[in-house]
Amino acid sequence: MCAISVSEVTVKKKSVEILREVSLQVPKQSIYGLIGPSGSGKTTLIRAIVGLQRIDSGNIKVLDQPAGSKTLRRKLGYMTQGASCYEDLTVLENVKYFSSILGSGVYDVGRVLKVVELEGIENRLVSKCSGGEKARVALACSLLGNPKVLIMDEPTVGLDPLLRMELWSFFKKLASEGVTILLSSHVMDEAEKCDQLSFMRDGHILISGDVEIILKSTATEHLESAFLKLSMGSR
Amino acid sequence: MSLKRILATGKRVLLQLKHDPRTVGLLLLVPTFLTVLLYFVMYRERSAYNRVLPELLALFPYTTMFVVASVAMVRERTKGTLEKLMVSPIGKVDLLLGYALAFGLMALIQALIAVGVSLYVLGVNMAGGMVALLVTSFVDAVSGMALGLMLSAFATSEFQAVQFLPAVVLPQSLLCGLIVQRNQLPFVLHLISDVMPLSYAVDAGLQLGRYATWNFQLLSDLGVVGVFAFLSLGFGAVTLKRSNH
Numbered sequence: 001m002c003a004i005s006v007s008e009v010t011v012k013k014k015s016v017e018i019l020r021e022v023s024l025q026v027p028k029q030s031i032y033g034l035i036g037p038s039g040s041g042k043t044t045l046i047r048a049i050v051g052l053q054r055i056d057s058g059n060i061k062v063l064d065q066p067a068g069s070k071t072l073r074r075k076l077g078y079m080t081q082g083a084s085c086y087e088d089l090t091v092l093e094n095v096k097y098f099s100s101i102l103g104s105g106v107y108d109v110g111r112v113l114k115v116v117e118l119e120g121i122e123n124r125l126v127s128k129c130s131g132g133e134k135a136r137v138a139l140a141c142s143l144l145g146n147p148k149v150l151i152m153d154e155p156t157v158g159l160d161p162l163l164r165m166e167l168w169s170f171f172k173k174l175a176s177e178g179v180t181i182l183l184s185s186h187v188m189d190e191a192e193k194c195d196q197l198s199f200m201r202d203g204h205i206l207i208s209g210d211v212e213i214i215l216k217s218t219a220t221e222h223l224e225s226a227f228l229k230l231s232m233g234s235r
Numbered sequence: 236m237s238l239k240r241i242l243a244t245g246k247r248v249l250l251q252l253k254h255d256p257r258t259v260g261l262l263l264l265v266p267t268f269l270t271v272l273l274y275f276v277m278y279r280e281r282s283a284y285n286r287v288l289p290e291l292l293a294l295f296p297y298t299t300m301f302v303v304a305s306v307a308m309v310r311e312r313t314k315g316t317l318e319k320l321m322v323s324p325i326g327k328v329d330l331l332l333g334y335a336l337a338f339g340l341m342a343l344i345q346a347l348i349a350v351g352v353s354l355y356v357l358g359v360n361m362a363g364g365m366v367a368l369l370v371t372s373f374v375d376a377v378s379g380m381a382l383g384l385m386l387s388a389f390a391t392s393e394f395q396a397v398q399f400l401p402a403v404v405l406p407q408s409l410l411c412g413l414i415v416q417r418n419q420l421p422f423v424l425h426l427i428s429d430v431m432p433l434s435y436a437v438d439a440g441l442q443l444g445r446y447a448t449w450n451f452q453l454l455s456d457l458g459v460v461g462v463f464a465f466l467s468l469g470f471g472a473v474t475l476k477r478s479n480h
Contacts, residue, residue: 013480050322054478068478073324084315088251100243101325125254141319 002061003028003149003180004049009058011044011203018044020203021058026182027196031175034184035191035227036200042184043081045200046153049182050078062149074102077147081154083138085126091137092122095144104145112140116170132163139170150174152183156190168193188224199227206230236332240325244333245340248307252341262303262341266295266349274357286444289361289368290413292349293440296342296372297379297433298404304338305383305396313392317475327475331384331468335377342376343369363443363453371443371457375436378460379404381467382432388474407433412441432463 004026011019019041026032034042047053049060051068060067063075085094092109099109113119116136121129126137135155142150156164168190175181175195183194191197191211198208207214207230211223218226252259270288277284311317320330350368353359361368383396386403390396410420410428417428428434439456446453 047318052318052321052478054480070324073322076322078319078322080315080318082315084319086247086251086316087314088254089247090254093247093250097243097247098319098323101240101320101323103239103324 001028002026003063004032004182005059005061006045006049007059009045009048009060010056011041011048011053012056018203019048019055022200022203022205023058024198024205024208026180028180029175029178030195031171031181031183031193033191033194033197034182034200035186035188035197035223036184037186040200041203042186042200043153044203046151046182046184050076050151074145075148077142077144077150079138079142079150079152079155081157083135083155085134085137085141087127088125090123090125091118091129091133091140094126094137095140098141099144102145108144108146112143115143116140132159132166135159135163135167139167143174147179149180149182152181154184154186156185156187164190188222188227191223197223199230201231236326236328240329241332241336244325244330245336248334248337249340251307252337258303259341262299263345263348266292266299266345267352269295270349270353271357274359285360287413288353288359289363289444290437290440292346292353292368293371293375293436293443294408294411294413294433295349296346296376297436298400298408299345299379300338300342300376301379301383301404302397302400303341303383304334304380305387305390305399306393307334308384308387309390309393309396312387321475321477327472327477328468330475331381331471334384335380335468338380339373339377342380343373345376346372361444362447364447367443367449367453371436371439371453374457374460374464375439378432378436378464378467381464381471385467385471385474388471404433407431410434411437413437432460435459435463 002025007023008021009019010017010021022045034045036042044053048055049062049067062072065072095109095113113122116139118136118140121133126134129137156167171181185191196210197214199206207217214223214226215221218229220226220229274284346369350365354361386399387396390399410424410431411433417425417434420428435456439453439460442450442453442456
């Protein structure tokens with residue numbers, strides 16, 4: 001069973017194809033990685049899946065519903081690029097606001113703060129938080145209401161290796177609890193941690209599969225060299 | 236529409252202001268400062284001051300709330316929080332009414348201080364009472380705010396949003412009857428001033444300066460300003476898109 005199914009999606013901006021016949025299937029309860037250099041179309045694809053980007057052709061379904069449909073607004077957690085939240089509010093005020101929008105209740109606020117280990121700094125202004133704390137605030141807001149699907153655009157960008165490892169341990173834990181995670185990254189060492197991957201370049205998916213399949217079909221030993229080989233070949 | 240989400244958004248906007256005391260100070264005290272400044276500028280022309288002050292008290296909330304609301308919404312767009320909200324169950328109208336609630340409340344406090352100082356410290360004679368002045372300020376503020384929220388869709392940065400003040404509000408304040416009475420304007424300009432909200436907002440101020448009772452003219456002025464607010468919020472909701480090309 002697929003949580004997210006994208007088939008032959010094309011997005012044009014001013015007659016330039018940002019996405020070109022992109023297809024992918026995200027199995028339920030897995031971590032799926034969109035890997036590719038900046039400008040490869042990862043953000044556009046993610047925005048299309050959450051329903052913020054209109055598509056010119058193709059079809060996107062999330063939990064068997066068309067992308068952007070009303071019923072998905074409670075089932076889908078979305079963490080934007082740059083971990084958006086209100087910088088001029090405290091950690092707690094941010095989480096409380098998004099919780100009241102979802103109607104997820106007081107208990108849920110405490111729960112997500114505990115999950116991302118932000119207890120103790122609830123009353124700190126987000127503008128005074130470190131990069132890693134900000135990422136966790138945004139993650140906490142996305143986890144409100146227990147979403148079945150969590151979609152994150154470069155959640156670990158700009159963070160040091162230790163913080164990245166911390167966030168990844170949250171992601172693994174969530175996946176083990178039954179959440180489907182789709183995330184984008186341009187860091188190869190994160191690709192290895194995903195159950196399934198798609199390599200993107202110039203608005204197109206070069207290859208999809210798990211690490212083993214990708215290494216085997218490219219006859220390489222590392223994802224980095226697999227990606228380079230595929231990129232060269234596609235030129 | 237959901238009352239709970241409107242209230243939550245209003246509370247959130249007020250909390251944001253609470254963490255920014257300097258903005259709150261400027262927002263609440265600048266109109267009073269200008270009122271006092273003009274009092275001394277026109278020290279030898281007391282009757283003219285008495286005539287023009289109620290009109291200015293109508294102009295201040297319109298202008299200040301216009302800028303604050305448009306910058307706040309541009310911020311919401313550029314920082315990605317709007318995207319986050321558009322993926323959530325909140326309605327576009329809920330968001331806009333939440334803003335209206337928070338800034339409307341700020342406008343009331345702003346007007347309370349300015350009107351209070353004018354009436355009781357400066358001893359200005361205004362026929363209209365405190366309540367009528369506050370209602371007028373509130374309606375003007377919400378209308379200015381609604382226009383700011385709507386126009387913020389056409390600004391891609393806070394710089395641009397601030398420039399809408401001289402571009403949109405200053406022409407209105409030249410045409411609204413404050414400098415030259417509207418019926419003395421050239422025909423075309425008079426027609427233009429007929430369809431500008433500030434003309435009615437300032438005329439409401441004029442009525443308050445002259446008459447002690449709620450007359451028909453005042454009520455119809457406020458009605459027109461209210462309709463402009465309603466239309467701006469409506470267009471504002473249209474410009475908030477859940478998905479873009």
